[in-house]
Amino acid sequence: MKIERVTCRVVDFPLERDFHPAWARGRNQPNLLMVVIEVQTDSGITGIGAAHAGVEAAITIERFVAPYFIGQDPTYVERLMPVLRDTEILGAPVYCMEMPLWDIVGKIAGLPVTRLWGGYSDRVTAYCATAEVRSPERRVEDVKRILSEGYRAVKFRFHQPDPRQDLKVVEAVRAAVGDKIDIMVDANQAGVEPGHGGHRTWGFPMALTIARELERMNVRWLEEPLPRHDYDGLRRLRDKLDTLSIAGGEDNHGLHEFKLLIDRECYDILQPDALLSEGVGQMRKIAALAELSGLEMAPHTWGNGIGLMANLHLSAAIPNCQFLEFPHDPPSGWTAAARDQMLTEPLVIDPDGCVHVPDRAGFGLVLDEERIARFTVSTHTVGAGA
Amino acid sequence: MIDTRITGVRSRVLDLPLPDDFRPAWGRNLIQRDLVITLVEVEVASGIVGVSAAEAGREAAVSIDRFVKPHLLGQDAAQPERLTRILSDAEILGAPVYCVEIALWDIAGKVAGMPVHKLWGASADRLPAYCATGEVRPIEQRLEDCQRILDDGFKAIKLRFHSDDPRDDIRLVEAVRGAFGDRLAILVDANQAGPAPGWGGHMQWTFRTALEVGQELERLDVVWLEEPLPRHDYRGLQRLRDRLGTLQLAGGENNHGVQEFKLLIDQGCYDVLQPDAVLSEGVYQLRKVAALAEAAGMQLAPHTWTHGIGLLANLHLAASIPNHSWFEFPHEPPGWPASALSQMLVDKPWIDTDGCLAVPDRPGFGIELDQERIDRYTVADFAS
Numbered sequence: 001m002k003i004e005r006v007t008c009r010v011v012d013f014p015l016e017r018d019f020h021p022a023w024a025r026g027r028n029q030p031n032l033l034m035v036v037i038e039v040q041t042d043s044g045i046t047g048i049g050a051a052h053a054g055v056e057a058a059i060t061i062e063r064f065v066a067p068y069f070i071g072q073d074p075t076y077v078e079r080l081m082p083v084l085r086d087t088e089i090l091g092a093p094v095y096c097m098e099m100p101l102w103d104i105v106g107k108i109a110g111l112p113v114t115r116l117w118g119g120y121s122d123r124v125t126a127y128c129a130t131a132e133v134r135s136p137e138r139r140v141e142d143v144k145r146i147l148s149e150g151y152r153a154v155k156f157r158f159h160q161p162d163p164r165q166d167l168k169v170v171e172a173v174r175a176a177v178g179d180k181i182d183i184m185v186d187a188n189q190a191g192v193e194p195g196h197g198g199h200r201t202w203g204f205p206m207a208l209t210i211a212r213e214l215e216r217m218n219v220r221w222l223e224e225p226l227p228r229h230d231y232d233g234l235r236r237l238r239d240k241l242d243t244l245s246i247a248g249g250e251d252n253h254g255l256h257e258f259k260l261l262i263d264r265e266c267y268d269i270l271q272p273d274a275l276l277s278e279g280v281g282q283m284r285k286i287a288a289l290a291e292l293s294g295l296e297m298a299p300h301t302w303g304n305g306i307g308l309m310a311n312l313h314l315s316a317a318i319p320n321c322q323f324l325e326f327p328h329d330p331p332s333g334w335t336a337a338a339r340d341q342m343l344t345e346p347l348v349i350d351p352d353g354c355v356h357v358p359d360r361a362g363f364g365l366v367l368d369e370e371r372i373a374r375f376t377v378s379t380h381t382v383g384a385g386a
Numbered sequence: 387m388i389d390t391r392i393t394g395v396r397s398r399v400l401d402l403p404l405p406d407d408f409r410p411a412w413g414r415n416l417i418q419r420d421l422v423i424t425l426v427e428v429e430v431a432s433g434i435v436g437v438s439a440a441e442a443g444r445e446a447a448v449s450i451d452r453f454v455k456p457h458l459l460g461q462d463a464a465q466p467e468r469l470t471r472i473l474s475d476a477e478i479l480g481a482p483v484y485c486v487e488i489a490l491w492d493i494a495g496k497v498a499g500m501p502v503h504k505l506w507g508a509s510a511d512r513l514p515a516y517c518a519t520g521e522v523r524p525i526e527q528r529l530e531d532c533q534r535i536l537d538d539g540f541k542a543i544k545l546r547f548h549s550d551d552p553r554d555d556i557r558l559v560e561a562v563r564g565a566f567g568d569r570l571a572i573l574v575d576a577n578q579a580g581p582a583p584g585w586g587g588h589m590q591w592t593f594r595t596a597l598e599v600g601q602e603l604e605r606l607d608v609v610w611l612e613e614p615l616p617r618h619d620y621r622g623l624q625r626l627r628d629r630l631g632t633l634q635l636a637g638g639e640n641n642h643g644v645q646e647f648k649l650l651i652d653q654g655c656y657d658v659l660q661p662d663a664v665l666s667e668g669v670y671q672l673r674k675v676a677a678l679a680e681a682a683g684m685q686l687a688p689h690t691w692t693h694g695i696g697l698l699a700n701l702h703l704a705a706s707i708p709n710h711s712w713f714e715f716p717h718e719p720p721g722w723p724a725s726a727l728s729q730m731l732v733d734k735p736w737i738d739t740d741g742c743l744a745v746p747d748r749p750g751f752g753i754e755l756d757q758e759r760i761d762r763y764t765v766a767d768f769a770s
Contacts, residue, residue, distance in 0.1 A: 052479075053479055053480075054448070054452060055448050056445050056448040056449045056452065056479075056480050056481060059443070059444045059445040059448060060445045060481065063443060063445065085580075086580045088482075089482075089580050089640045089642075089665075090441070090442055090445075090481065090482070090665075091442070091445050091481050092445055092449060092479065092480050092481045093477075093478075093479070191475045191478050229643065229645035251478045253478075254618070256618035260649075276478075276479075
């Protein structure tokens with residue numbers, strides 16, 4: 001079997017309503033921009049993947065990846081990985097290109113990728129990941145809805161100029177619903193969304209102050225309290241806490257950085273993302289390192305439903321993953337349905353608040369071709385028929 | 387006060403021809419016939435334009451357009467320390483665009499009317515250059531090259547180790563030593579840190595191979611061995627360095643961000659750090675790396691194999707720090723002569739009779755663009 005063609009479609013989907021992500025500092029994000037990636041083989045099997053990115057990823061794949069994938073056997077994933085790893089020296093990170101290869105292997109085997117990897121489970125508990133900064137009153141209403149929808153856990157964003165104001169959201173929710181819901185908090189201090197002009201960094205004393213308050217309120221984890229390469233600061237913070245876990249890693253890239261984060265004891269919970277941080281198969285190596293160090297994984301996933309699917313398969317395949325991120329924050333434009341609008345079937349939770357791995361070969365993705373075609377802004381093809 | 391608010395950021399992708407086929411040692415059969423760069427110009431309200439360039443194509447231009455430009459417009463170019471986080475965070479999703487910091491400091495130098503190396507407290511006005519070759523060539527041909535290089539005035543040469551059996555490469559060093567004795571300092575580059583993106587992995591040296599080669603080069607009195615191991619193999623590099631005596635280990639061009647250089651320094655990986663202001667970090671941020679290196683008793687010799695604009699930026703950087711070493715001067719005729727690297731500049735940098743490269747005595751980085759040639763070879767324009 002050989003790879004014949006690599007196609008990247010940059011797709012700019014609309015959101016139905018405004019969306020003000022906390023990390024974008026007031027900006028309205030009216031769209032979902034992504035790259036749909038297809039790796040076609042001479043046997044008729046096509047592997048599907050996606051980038052949480054725009055044309056910079058498509059061009060990077062076109063220049064630095066596709067020419068070296070064409071003619072290769074897609075099932076030799078470990079042989080192709082160095083191409084992806086070294087692409088980051090000059091190009092945009094495209095670890096996401098490992099995903100279509102595993103989709104092909106799964107389709108050949110006729111197995112969901114989770115089971116190809118010795119599946120640990122067929123479902124993972126979702127936490128409802130919110131994205132906007134809202135008042136305590138509105139968040140109490142949201143949490144009541146979220147509980148009625150079946151979720152068992154929710155994540156809030158801390159982005160007020162004075163983070164002590166953010167604590168009021170957690171206090172109000174605990175007062176209203178008690179311990180009926182697990183609460184996570186994300187400070188997004190590891191790195192801002194590129195270009196947003198630097199962010200108000202907490203510094204170690206503020207991170208510790210907030211963490212101690214969250215510990216008192218029985219919060220499960222605090223995510224990204226410090227910059228993504230502040231290995232010493234993260235370890236110091238973690239050493240000063242008892243029941244509150246420290247989580248992070250979505251903005252770290254490459255196995256070597258995750259090894260550092262693990263060896264230096266920065267986090268209790270590692271959060272690489274199969275579209276952003278490392279290849280989806282390589283993340284199993286991170287999971288193994290974490291397992292042997294007594295740490296958990298909780299993959300980051302934002303961006304789009306294809307990425308969520310990759311992270312779902314990975315999460316279900318490993319023994320040390322308790323929660324999967326499930327982005328969903330109505331009444332803003334960012335809902336589960338909007339997130340998965342490139343798929344014919346959006347991912348949903350069951351009555352226990354879990355997401356199921358689809359019982360289909362590969363990653364089990366069925367693309368909504370008509371919708372993708374409608375919102376495609378550019379197509380980049382390398383190989384046969386290009 | 388000169389108004390330094392940023393009013394425009396323009397990126398142009400240039401596809402510049404090379405005068406002849408070039409077969410880079412790291413390219414594994416690639417024949418390179420052009421030099422693709424992205425010229426970046428940052429304009430401020432007073433009309434001053436800061437210049438830089440990425441060693442990259444449209445992926446860099448798009449990354450700058452999406453992740454950098456919207457957040458630079460309206461900001462004060464004279465406050466690069468406030469803006470540099472934009473560049474380091476762009477790498478989370480986009481191509482590395484640390485090169486933009488060069489344009490900001492070019493503006494600062496032009497506002498001050500001073501060459502940037504003096505703005506930063508110069509340590510030198512010229513630096514001894516080594517002639518960096520790029521191809522693997524037969525021994526006889528390389529000996530002829532060495533004579534030409536000596537005649538040109540160079541005092542040092544860098545050779546590429548890329549033969550399937552590194553003992554063949556060692557024989558080349560023996561031949562050069564035999565022919566020219568100590569008249570030519572010899573540096574060696576193994577390019578094991580990471581091949582050019584996409585070139586499908588390279589013949590990887592093991593630790594044992596690296597150690598054997600290192601010991602042979604030490605016997606042959608080579609100055610340094612560059613990139614003997616992968617760029618994140620901190621422990622392996624430290625072990626290798628501990629086993630060697632007079633041979634220096636050099637590397638870092640493929641590492642990104644101040645924090646990776648801190649790791650390389652703290653772990654004792656290299657004697658000579660080789661970040662590149664176009665590739666690895668902001669040009670001023672590299673002064674922080676130089677300070678860490680200085681405090682650790684290490685040197686910093688920037689990688690410069692990008693283009694003439696990058697060569698000048700790295701030259702100012704090296705001439706502003708006390709712990710500089712040999713300065714990389716890429717020159718491998720006929721495919722990759724120094725004049726091809728600098729074809730976008732009016733004045734092509736060249737060594738003086740002592741084999742040194744002088745810092746241009748012009749404001750900023752002293753970059754004077756050949757506008758006509760740039761217009762001729764522009765393939766994409768991301769205008770303001």
